[in-house]
Amino acid sequence: MNNFNYSIPTEVYFGKGQIKNLAEIANLGTKVLMVYGGGSIKRNGAYDEACAVLHEAGTKYYELSGVDPNPRIDTVRMGAELCRSKDIDVVLAIGGGSTIDCSKVIAAAACYDGDPWDLVLDGSKIKAALPVVTVLTMAATGSEMNGNAVISDMGANEKLGTYSHWLKPVFSIEDPKYTYSLPAGQTAAGVADIMSHVFEQYFTTVSGGFIQARLCEAILKTCIQYGPVAIKTPKNYDARANIMWASSLALNELIGYGSGMPWTVHGMEHELSAFYDITHGVGLAILTPFWMDKVLSDETTPKFAEYGRNVWGLSDADDDMTTAKKSIECTREFFKSMGLPETLTEAGVEEKSLPVMAAKLKNTFKKTYVPLSEADVLEIYQAAL
Amino acid sequence: MNNFNYSIPTEVYFGKGQIKNLAEIANLGTKVLMVYGGGSIKRNGAYDEACAVLHEAGTKYYELSGVDPNPRIDTVRMGAELCRSKDIDVVLAIGGGSTIDCSKVIAAAACYDGDPWDLVLDGSKIKAALPVVTVLTMAATGSEMNGNAVISDMGANEKLGTYSHWLKPVFSIEDPKYTYSLPAGQTAAGVADIMSHVFEQYFTTVSGGFIQARLCEAILKTCIQYGPVAIKTPKNYDARANIMWASSLALNELIGYGSGMPWTVHGMEHELSAFYDITHGVGLAILTPFWMDKVLSDETTPKFAEYGRNVWGLSDADDDMTTAKKSIECTREFFKSMGLPETLTEAGVEEKSLPVMAAKLKNTFKKTYVPLSEADVLEIYQAAL
Structure with a gap:
């Protein structure tokens, strides 16, 4: 197990009706910039309830709406400008990961003299940020409890992640009921995102991270148990609650402490999103x-077999390689069962872009679970086409 | 799943050589009260290394040694007096749960005008505390990351737990190497303590706590995997590291959030310790x-069967009741395999005390996993004799 420094300062008010605790925002300041995306927060009740609490708490709030999925650097620039011109004290994100990520970088950019894109390129340039508070309405990215943010510059086909301790929300409201109205496709995509965060930390070459691996499996089993339930019965509270809490625990640093290493699939996906949104x-x-198909080898077979047995309950009777292959098939079938597309073609990605995207990643995966060259990445993209 | 408020503010520096970060204590003040027990911290290196860092950091420190296992209220009174007379800024605990618990209540008592025992009887009376920092040298109680403290008044045969958010350490140093020199018996007792913390949260009637149950199982499996390894090879780093991190995660509130309820076995044990130390x-x-024998019933069988299958890997082929009974046998055999005594008689407890202890608990377990009357408690004590 590697050394680590545990620091998860975000407080979470989790459960039904916890929006009342948004009143605590008044301890952070009186002028709030409320950031959100489209109209979903008006449909799920979060907007009205938040406004009522903010009003009651005596805060003055400004609104920045229209944050896109894969949030844009242009929106960040606009938000930072608003913070300065209105002398904002706190940034309040109401929404999912895109809105929260955007809000975080707005909060940092408001305290930075240069262009906000600098902070996306290099998180260590973040030396201060306005306090961030979130009201989560989609379970997926874990942004509600961590210091990560992913911002896109669509003009340049760039989608990049940044990180700073300064970006960790002061507190987050997680009311699973706000996710009742999510369409099945978004619920499924959220569950896949959570599982991917776990995979990126579970498949590691760091030895001795036994407890971390078991924590990863706990979250994966939760997603497998409740993803299909939430899709079938969107107002099942326990399903929504388990998935929402899984989203926070999958990426608040906890499960990676002591055994984490650089990620792979997220980097490959960022290229897809940057080119095709x-x-x-x-x-x-x-x-x-x-x-998984690509990195399965004699060396990685024991880990995939462990995954198959501990997460999918595959039989001990099979040998490791058989179990490993079955575990990949279980993963594929699970995503498919939630109605997610299986190929890049279905998602609108064209073959001609694959080499361009692979080329951008040629030096990215040198220290990952299984290091991947540009040719390896291209092979995965092509297989997935 | 129940509502909960997540708040785990303690930072942890985990791993080899992390004692260097004790220098951060200088941010909290310049006058430190260093609290510890007997000579073990001088043998395991923690004392010398801590003193060197404190000296280098320019702090001035006073020492309060001799904290007993089952720490005494008299020691707390002495420590609080020292804090006032020396104008202490920070309380530094170096040791295991007893030392940390004692230090926490000293830190609170230093800011309280009445007798410290008031704060043990009623944690809500704690309205402030000096900052507490810990250097952990035994994995067991989780005190390094929570707001709990258990203090005894041996004269009155009282051993009571208190809790306050104010008692949560600002930061803790967890270097598994400091536990290399623990005797096998203490290692085993620590592992049993960690597992008991998990059991108290795992066996719950709150429904919908799926992710919490899986997290509990992750910690239990870690104890089962590494307890015997640490006993057999005390300097196995990964064993010590996994157990140490398990101790913190088992009782930093995480696994109980959303599904916890009042505890049972700890209450029964506190009477033993209060009477027999x-x-x-x-x-x-x-x-x-x-x-477990006592509370196993038709109603609790499914939970025990879940425990047996998920933690002990018992076969799906057996029915629930068979699996439940086997799971209890596995638990008993595991503690025995670590060299722990199986009966109260072996631990020096006399039959004549059992009714007195049971009587003290007659109203304690009315809202536990399975409510227990005075007669039920006595029956468990007698069976364990």
């Missing part, structure tokens, strides 16, 4: 089984 | 299987 979780669900 | 983990290891 497809839903992040969809891209991950498509690529993951093909990545 | 036996090692907490030993008392828990003795009582746990007998408590």
